Amino acid sequence: MEYRKIKDEDEVRDGAHEDVEKSFLLSVPDSSLSSGGETRIDIHRTKAKWKRKSVVTLALTILTSSQAILIVWSKRAGKYEYSVTTANFMVETLKCAISLVALGRIWKKDGVNEDNRLTTTLDEVIVYPIPAVLYLVKNLLQYYIFAYVDAPGYQILKNLNIISTGVLYRIILKKRLSEIQWAAFVLLTAGCTTAQLNSNSDRVLQTPFQGWVMAIVMALLSGFAGVYTEAIIKKRPSRNINVQNFWLYIFGMCFNLVAMLVQDFDAVMNKGFFHGYSFITVLMIFNHALSGIAVSMVMKYADNIVKVYSTSVAMLLTAVVSVFLFGFQLSLAFFLGTVVVSVAIYLHSVGKMQR
Amino acid sequence: MEYRKIKDEDEVRDGAHEDVEKSFLLSVPDSSLSSGGETRIDIHRTKAKWKRKSVVTLALTILTSSQAILIVWSKRAGKYEYSVTTANFMVETLKCAISLVALGRIWKKDGVNEDNRLTTTLDEVIVYPIPAVLYLVKNLLQYYIFAYVDAPGYQILKNLNIISTGVLYRIILKKRLSEIQWAAFVLLTAGCTTAQLNSNSDRVLQTPFQGWVMAIVMALLSGFAGVYTEAIIKKRPSRNINVQNFWLYIFGMCFNLVAMLVQDFDAVMNKGFFHGYSFITVLMIFNHALSGIAVSMVMKYADNIVKVYSTSVAMLLTAVVSVFLFGFQLSLAFFLGTVVVSVAIYLHSVGKMQR
Incomplete structure (x- = not known):
């Protein structure tokens, strides 16, 4: 019982309960392992959680890497004909819709209860717009940083996010x-x-001081948004993830609607909302929506660290797949980077056991 | 006493006695640490060994990095005017001379005994030419690999040595x-x-199959020569390192004499042995001789792994010093490589405690 209590406190405080449970199971003496059914249930539960964590991480990796491939594909097909803000709005709307459909199925199966009801308190919901605001500020800064760095240099500086x-x-x-x-x-x-x-x-080394400052600020904003989202989602561990997603995405919809009206009001009014949409546009919207949901799931069932590893592996996967799809050439630097990332993943898992 | 016995067996078997001693000291219960003078002496001895190990490693690092700088310097000063084989012969001779001088001082201080006498048995000395032969074969192969790879590509493939x-x-x-x-x-x-x-x-990725095979064979020869030298030196841990060096270098002198006669007999006969020697040539000979002795010391008091780390750090040091001396530009790749090497060194020392 003592362990259970500590565990729950941990769960509320920082959501690290899976690791606590794992390390508890690892350090438990052999005798108590065979003492009753409860421990066996714990092992079963740990396995189930580990499986869920693996599935959402794998989904995020595959979705993120196919996302980059779709972008290359759409670029090859020509420049964007549609307005990007409508697409972003559609992504948020689709995420909301998917969350609602998932909730509907859960309500049908389990009924509506404290954890899965959509209604919420101001106390719960007040923090949900914050990540959206942070991302908005970061995206605005993005326009200014290009005064100091070129696009490939920015790609390199973005690794500060890690x-x-x-x-x-x-x-x-x-x-x-x-x-x-x-x-x-x-x-x-x-x-x-x-x-x-x-x-x-090497040009990135010539980045002026202001460029470095902006890159660091953007990395901090992006990191903070991710970590804050995890904090929001993990604060109420028993709350259904689809409800949490719904509220996150509702604010996403609002902010993107504003961005759309500010930037593309005329275009949308004159040419129509779906002007220039192609099959690949629809594919990209679906991919972005599913990736977004996968990110939330990883925040709920794993953490930001897993997310960073997952998207890094996705970056490498994209390059490998691009060799076959687009005839890209892999560089020696790519091989070396892949070796270092692989060792990093290995060390991360080895390091877990030793903390 | 039991520990001492195990330790000595270890010392003879694989020379890993410093690590065994260290891990023993780490795992020893507190009570026994204060039980007597012997353990305190052990701690003192471990510290002394650790200090000796550090000094030889540091010496090797500094000598190796200044070696590369001398090469750059001599290249800047113009092409080699002297015959390389005479310089190599001089290096081996100088190493022999230094070993003899060191031995002379030891004989004066401690007298001649079993461990520091120069006379030896066939059984002890028969293995000493083997590293020299291996290096000779590797150096001969070096001429052929350039049919498949260019010089910068060869520099990259040489990392297979690690x-x-x-x-x-x-x-x-x-x-x-x-x-x-x-x-x-x-x-x-x-x-x-x-x-x-x-x-x-990236050109190195286009290396033909034969080039890869040769690079791997050369890496194995070079690695084998290093590991074999360590085996020879560590086989008789109580034998004085200067005696061991003397016998290693005598064979080095013989092989280099043969190489000199085969390659540069005419030049030496016509222009003289020291033709074309400059101040920098003499500096390079001294540097190579001292580096060679430092390598032997590292083999005796540390191991090949320490040697590899030491020479890798030397490579990075050379680049940094070259920035100040020759106005070299450091690349982003260099910074990233340095970060990875630094983490590797950290992990190597952390990993030691955990094995």
Whole structure:
């Protein structure tokens, strides 16, 4: 009972209950393992949770890598004919719709209860717009950073996100990473950057001071948005993820609606909302929506660290798949980066056991 | 006493006695630490050994990095005017002379005994020419590999030495590396290669099959020579290192004399042995001789793994020093490689405690 209590406190405080449970099971003496049915149920539950965590992580990896491939594909097919803001709005709407459909099925099966009802309190809902605002500010900054860095340089600086996520994860969620896991995180950053090196990469070293500051601020905003989303979702562990998603995405819809009206009001009014949509546009919207949901699921059942590893692997996968789809050439730097990222993943899992 | 016995067996078998001693001291209960003077002496001895190990490693790092800088310097000063084989012969002779001088001082201080006398048995000395032969074969192969790879590509392929040394160290010396230390070794290889990347590096991926085979064979020869030297030196731990060096270098002198006569007999006869020697040539000969002795010391008091880390760090140091000396530009790849190598060094030391 004592363990259960500690576990629940942990769950509420930082959502790390899976790891606590795992390490508890690892350190439990043999005798108590065979003492009753409860421990066996615990093992079963841990396995189920581990499976769920793996499935959502795998889904995120596949969706993210196919997302990049769709972008390359759409670029090859020509420039965007549709207005990007309508597409973003559609993505948020689709996510809301998917969450509602999932909720409908759950209500039918389990009935409406405290955890899965859609109605909410101001106390619960007041924090939900914050990640959306953070992303908005970050996206606005994005227009200004290109005064200091070119696009490939920005891709390289974006790897600062990995470090900022780790640091904010530690500070805000107060979750500990072992020393080896920190080493792995540094390697992940270095490996991802190495994999993206090309003959023009050295230009990024000439980035002026303002460019560095903006890149760091953007990395912090992006990291903070991710970590804050995890905090919101994990704050109420028993709350159904589809309800939490619904509220996240409703605010996403609002902000994107405003962005659409500000930026593309005339275009939408004159040419129509769906002007220029093609099959690939629809595919991209579906992909973005599902990726978004996968991100939420990873935040709920795993954490930001897993998300960062997952999207890093997706980046490497995209490059490999692009060799077959678009005849891309892989560089030596890509191979070296992949080796370093692979070792980082290995060390992250080894480091977990040792903390 | 039991521990002492185990320790000595270990010392003879694989020379890993420092690590055994260290881990013993780490795992010893507090009560026994204060039980008597012997343990305190052990701690003192471990510290002294650790200090000696650090000093020889540091010496090797500094000598190796200044070696590369001297090469750049001599290249800037113009092409080699002297015959390389005479210089190599001089290096071996100088190493012999230094070993003899060191021995003379020891004889004066401690007298001649079993461990420091120069006379030897066929059984002891028969294995000493083997490393020299291996290096000779490797150097001969070096002329042929350039049919398949260019010089910068060869520099990159030479990093295979790191992996081959690790593998042969494991197989031949039967010393264990922990999983984290293996991961660190893979990172060291990837990091060193990354640090050397330039815009032409991708050409190495077009190396034909024969080129890869030769590069791997050369890496194995070089790794084997290093590991075999360690085996020879560690086989008789109580034997004075200067005696062991003397016999290693005598064979080195013989082989280099043959090489000189075969390649440069006419030049030496017509222009004289020291033709074309400059101040920098003499500096390079001294540097090579001292580096060679430092390598032997590292083999005696540390191991091939430490040697590989030391020379890798030297490679990075050379690049940094070259920025100040020759105005070299450091690339982003160099920074990333340095980060990966630094993490590898950290993980190697962390991994030691966990094996």
